Amino acid sequence: MSRPRAGYIGFNRVPEASGAHSPATGIWTLREAEALKRAGTWPNTDGDPYFSNVSLLLHMDGASGSTTFTDSSGTPKTVTASGATISTAQSKFGGASGSFGSSAYATSPISSAFEFGTGDFCVEAFVFVTSFSNARIVGIGQGANGGGPYTGWSLRISSTLVGFYRYDGATETDRSTSHSAAANAWHHIAVSRSSGTLNTYLNGTRLASVTDTTSYNRINSDNLEIGRVNFGGTTIPLNGYIDELRITKGSARGYTGSTISVPSCSGRQRRLGDHRLRCAVQQQRRFIVEHVR
Incomplete structure (x- = not known):
């Protein structure tokens, strides 16, 4: 009499640590899966440990020309496009990004979820700037009203x-620091605060670290704006694209060291805060556990 053999059914095998074996369809036993995990070659499909702290998560995915910006956080916010669109012309992950410019931005109603007080937080995004200006990627209380x-x-x-x-x-309060990022290229930008220390990162490298106990709360009832700042009636746009915008309140996401891990499409990395693998080969796939006789 045969007995069940637990296995992982997937669209391909995971390459061994040496990288000498190419992917092939098949079934993994639990023993094989555990061996691959120990070798560090099994895809990490764990969820985001800070997901409950995420206030806004915009993957900027969809059909080209769409004006739908979906918040994938645990408490979805309404995001309204004002000229901004989803574009497939540029993308860091998912085949699309948000396109922004002089008359193209998006808004979300002001919320306490976007007020950090003096606590920990992290604001990050991938940006592709076509022409630099003193642009704001995202912000609250812009003085527009x-x-x-x-x-x-x-x-x-x-x-x-x-x-x-x-x-x-x-x-x-200006916590800006110099950088040498080029236009017309994707860059990961992150600012985090942990226990009163504010860190600024560009492409995984910390550019500055300063003591900061500023209360980053709203000034007025103006919306959160994405892709521009309306600074006292003067509009300063971001000319280019934004992908994977994430706002985390109450946690710096461990972004405290001299370097941080930046999501990429090499190996087993995923887009920000998602439970799906985001590499070209592994995009939107699932590993399924079944019993196989």
């Missing part, structure tokens, strides 16, 4: 500076 030059916080990039910025009408 009242016309005042206020911003609760904003993630910015210019031709020479990258970082975090706040102005409450009296005190300016």
Whole structure:
């Protein structure tokens, strides 16, 4: 009498650590799977350990020309396009990204989920800038309604500076630092704060680390804006594309060292905060556990 043999059924085998074996269809036994995990060659399909802290997660995926921007966080927010569209012209992951420009941005109603106070947080995204300006990638309280030059916080990039910025009408907090990123290329930008230390990262390398106890809360009731800043009635757009925008409140996501791991399509990396593998070969696949006789 035959007995069940537990195995992993998938679309291909996972290459061994040596990389000498090419993918092939087949079934993995649990013993094989555990051996591959120990060797570090089994895809990591664990969920995001900080997912419950994610306030906004925009993968910017969809059909070219679409104006639907879906928030994939655990508490989805409404995101409204104002000229911004999904574009397949450029993409870091998923075959599409958000296209932004002088009259193209998106908004989400202000929420306490976007207010960090003096606590830990992380704001990050992949950006592809076609022409640099003193642009904001994302921010809150832009002073659009009242016309005042206020911003609760904003993630910015210019031709020479990258970082975090706040102005409450009296005190300016500029946590920007110099960079050498080129236009017309994808860059991962992240600003995190952990226990009063604010770190700025570009493509996985920390550019600056400073003591920061600023309260990054709203100045007014203006929307969160993506792809531009309306700074006291003056609009400063981001000319280019944004992919994988993620805002995390209450956690710095472990972004505290001199370097951080940046998601990529090499090996077993995934897009930000997702449970799906994002490499070209592994895109939107599932590994299924079944009993096979």
